Amino acid sequence: MAKEPKKLDEVGEAYLADDAKVQSVSHEFSLPPQVVWNALLDGETWTKWLPITKVEWTSPKPFGVGTTRTVWIGKQVVEEVFFAWDEGRRMAFRFDRTTLPLKAGVEDYQVHPTADGCRMDWYFRAKAPLFLGPLISGQMKSGLRKGLPKLEAYIRENPEKFGLA
Template sequence: MAKALKKHDEVGEPYLSAAKPRPAARHTFPFPASAVWAALLDADAWTEWLPITKVTWTSPQPFRIGTTRTVEVGSRGIEEVFFAWQEGRRMAFRFDKSNLPLRAGVEDYVIVDAPGGCELQWTARASAPFPLGWLVNRQLASGIKSGLPKLEALIASDPARFGL
């Protein structure tokens, strides 16, 4: 990470609740929720389905509210703090520090049962001066929407890795 990280606003559920649309992306997987959850816990998997360079969990397992991790996207770095954690079903985090030009940012991943498998529902919200906030929100949503089919293909390509 080339640039120093700056502290962001400490936001959580109320900030996330204001996200529009909610959820911003959905994808139905032909796998049980446990396989999709296993993929979300796999640091290396994130680099295989999103344009992420590296993910490092910086808290020991078991993960829970307060868990931290660092994400690198090229020269961009983000330190995240999880404010919601329901094992096997939901993880939500805020951007604690980053070198992104944002005031605040959150992402929420929810897995629900669906016929023949499960559905991942994703919601995010980022705040920055206009029009930057609008652009960041669009980029986040676009990346996830194009990445979720890749996540499905990744799980299908290596079922044992994800507990299938």
């Protein structure tokens, strides 16, 4: 029988304010910012660059603050609620309910134009029992660092899907 997701602490913008506890990764893309943003909006694409098995947007478009999404990582599930949305530039969400051993979690994706394309900055903070917080945070950071080049390659392999063609 599948585990039932449990409700986590409702955290948001202020939870990201403690730089000492926030993990971050940046990646330079030689792609236009809108193309990278389009990839972030496509649920299937997330499964191509991270160890995610499925992403389902559970709110109708247009997306914004209050949008919900469910993500599956193997048998684990994370239900997300977006607390920040700046179309084409930023999406940030908290983990609302999950089967993962967490008490709180936040991810923040920011896309910034650069002279040669754009830079994506990712920020993450989690709270978990005992030693699991640093372990999960480290795994997330490693996954993003390895995944972002895969995202760039996937966009290049599918230019029409993201408005690059």
